[in-house]
Amino acid sequence: MKNNNRQLSTVNCQLATADRGGLTQINADQFHQLSTLNCQLPMTINYRLFFNNNPATREQLDRVEEITVEQEIDMAWEARMQIPIATDDKGNWTGEDEDFLAEFTQVRVEIELGDEVFVPLIDGSIVEAGDRMNSEPGQSMKTVVIQDESIRLNRDDRIFRFDNLLDREIASQLFGEIEQIATTEIENTPAPSSSLPPVVVQRGTAMQLLRSLARRQGMHAYVLPGNEPGQSIGCFKSFPTQTDGLPPLIVLGAGRNVAEFHPTNNAQRPARVTASTLSIFDKTITQRTSDLGQLDLLGEEPTFASEGNTATQILYPRDGDAVDLDRVVTAEALRSSYSTEATGTVLNDTYSAVLTPYRVVSVAGVNQRHSGDYLIRKVTHSLTRSYYSQSFTLQRNARSAGSSAGLANLAGSIF
Numbered sequence: 150m151k152n153n154n155r156q157l158s159t160v161n162c163q164l165a166t167a168d169r170g171g172l173t174q175i176n177a178d179q180f181h182q183l184s185t186l187n188c189q190l191p192m193t194i195n196y197r198l199f200f201n202n203n204p205a206t207r208e209q210l211d212r213v214e215e216i217t218v219e220q221e222i223d224m225a226w227e228a229r230m231q232i233p234i235a236t237d238d239k240g241n242w243t244g245e246d247e248d249f250l251a252e253f254t255q256v257r258v259e260i261e262l263g264d265e266v267f268v269p270l271i272d273g274s275i276v277e278a279g280d281r282m283n284s285e286p287g288q289s290m291k292t293v294v295i296q297d298e299s300i301r302l303n304r305d306d307r308i309f310r311f312d313n314l315l316d317r318e319i320a321s322q323l324f325g326e327i328e329q330i331a332t333t334e335i336e337n338t339p340a341p342s343s344s345l346p347p348v349v350v351q352r353g354t355a356m357q358l359l360r361s362l363a364r365r366q367g368m369h370a371y372v373l374p375g376n377e378p379g380q381s382i383g384c385f386k387s388f389p390t391q392t393d394g395l396p397p398l399i400v401l402g403a404g405r406n407v408a409e410f411h412p413t414n415n416a417q418r419p420a421r422v423t424a425s426t427l428s429i430f431d432k433t434i435t436q437r438t439s440d441l442g443q444l445d446l447l448g449e450e451p452t453f454a455s456e457g458n459t460a461t462q463i464l465y466p467r468d469g470d471a472v473d474l475d476r477v478v479t480a481e482a483l484r485s486s487y488s489t490e491a492t493g494t495v496l497n498d499t500y501s502a503v504l505t506p507y508r509v510v511s512v513a514g515v516n517q518r519h520s521g522d523y524l525i526r527k528v529t530h531s532l533t534r535s536y537y538s539q540s541f542t543l544q545r546n547a548r549s550a551g552s553s554a555g556l557a558n559l560a561g562s563i564f
Contacts, residue, residue: 154195154261192263192498194537199257200249202378209249214290214534216258218270221527221542222506223360223369225303228258228271228295234280235289242282250278255329256295257378260503260530260537268503270530272374272381273297298329298381299372303356313346315339316362316472317385320370323355324383330372331380336387338366342473349471359385365472367480371507384507388524390445392509396502398495400514406500410493410512412519414548417460418488419453422481424464424474437474439482447509447522448547452488460485486546491523494540504528504539512543521549 198205198213215231232250236242248254253274259267277294302323311319316338324333341347351358359370363385373382400407422439441456453459464481491512495504504510506525513520523543531538 154197192501193261194263194498195261195267196532196537197259197267199255199259199378201255202257205249216530216532218258218530218532219527220270220506220530223371225299226271226273226297228256228273230256230293230295232291232293233287233289234282234291235286242280250275250291250293252276252278255379256293257374258295258532260532262503263501265501265503268505269374269376270503270505271295271297272378274300276300297372297374298327299356301327301329302359302372303354306352306354308352309349309355309358311347311349314349315347316349316366319349319362320359320383320385323359324385326355327383329379329381330383331375333383333385335383335385336368338368339473339476341471343471347471364484365477365480367476367483369507373507386507389507389509390447390522392511392522395504395508395510396500397511397513398493398500400512402514405514406496407514408494408496410491410515412489412491412515414452415488415490416453416458418485419451419458419546420460420462420482420485421456422462422464422478422485424466424478424481426466426474435474437478439478441482441486443479444483444486444546446486446547447524447545448549449521450548450550451486452546452548483546487524487544489519489545489548490526491519491543491545492541493543494538497536497538500539503530504541510543517550518548521545521547 196216198210200209212232213230214233216228218226218228220226234242253276255272255274257272258270260270261267273295275293276296279292281290281292283289311322314322317335320335321333324330324335349358349362351361353361356370363370366387368385368387371384373384375382396406398407398410399405400410419441421441423436425434425436427434441451441459444451462481462485464477504525505528508525509522510525511522523545525541526544527542529540531540
């Protein structure tokens with residue numbers, strides 16, 4: 150498969166002038182290179198585009214001025230491409246009917262940092278396009294919006310009925326209806342405690358149903374870009390609790406790779422959760438309350454100083470016997486436990502990995518309470534002809550007396 154790689158660089162650490170004659174052929178790959186003068190970059194940054202699962206042509210690459218990709222948990226990922234537009238000698242606007250920018254064209258954006266492999270930022274379809282026309286030369290722009298393939302699960306309202314199927318089996322069936330979702334990653338869901346066969350009836354879209362089922366199981370339903378264009382992954386999973394190879398975010402020290410880091414804690418968010426069900430056989434009421442001590446934490450202790458400071462939440466009896474009551478209250482208590490949020494940006498050309506949601510990353514070089522592991526909640530990737538940046542939002546349901554052993558050693562080595 151051909152790869153269209155555009156390499157980013159700078160002139161004196163500022164915006165470079167594009168070398169339009171700098172396209173070379175290397176192993177049938179197309180590289181669009183920007184000139185570099187008097188500035189040695191610590192790592193190269195390349196990106197490539199695919200339209201309808203085919204590598205973008207040189208002309209298509211040259212048309213794209215800027216790409217912004219927003220990734221967030223429990224949301225459809227979205228990219229915005231900025232494409233300059235202009236008039237010809239007769240005053241007619243050009244690029245009005247470009248086939249590669251037509252609605253529901255599949256678009257994939259990948260990026261490579263240094264010697265790492267290309268990482269897909271989004272693989273989805275064009276859902277919106279708009280023009281900003283200006284009488285001043287060079288100020289007119291087309292904006293194309295791409296969303297991930299979860300949108301194909303969220304277009305048609307239906308009345309769903311599933312008899313005697315576990316939630317994971319329903320998820321597998323719904324993901325399988327979409328051609329662009331080639332594989333799935335679905336965690337096991339236990340059978341309900343009731344002796345009656347499970348029945349799920351709901352009106353809405355398939356994505357709404359998936360998220361409803363995932364929530365009661367303490368999981369999340371979403372679609373990720375796969376390893377190949379047009380081969381997305383349907384996920385029905387709980388949050389991870391361990392790091393998986395991402396380099397740590399370091400706020401201070403010789404290995405510093407974070408420009409700014411802003412943690413906050415919402416003391417009103419953690420809650421004890423109670424739920425009840427009524428048996429249709431003997432009219433008995435079963436009640437369960439979450440045990441905050443049994444939650445999976447990303448640190449040594451919860452974010453609250455005393456359990457008496459937590460709120461109380463009573464769930465609506467919406468699930469009945471379809472799911473174990475202990476599982477429901479634990480799932481909601483875990484959701485509310487993520488009371489610490491941190492926003493920030495990485496230093497350009499120093500952080501050697503691509504951040505993406507649904508992963509855990511370690512943070513070092515902050516105070517003892519805030520050092521440790523965080524779940525990545527949101528990432529905004531900004532990409533121009535010569536610039537790439539990552540801003541992030543992290544969340545955590547724990548605090549530390551310090552960092553974990555491995556992270557403490559790392560922190561000690563950088564001060």
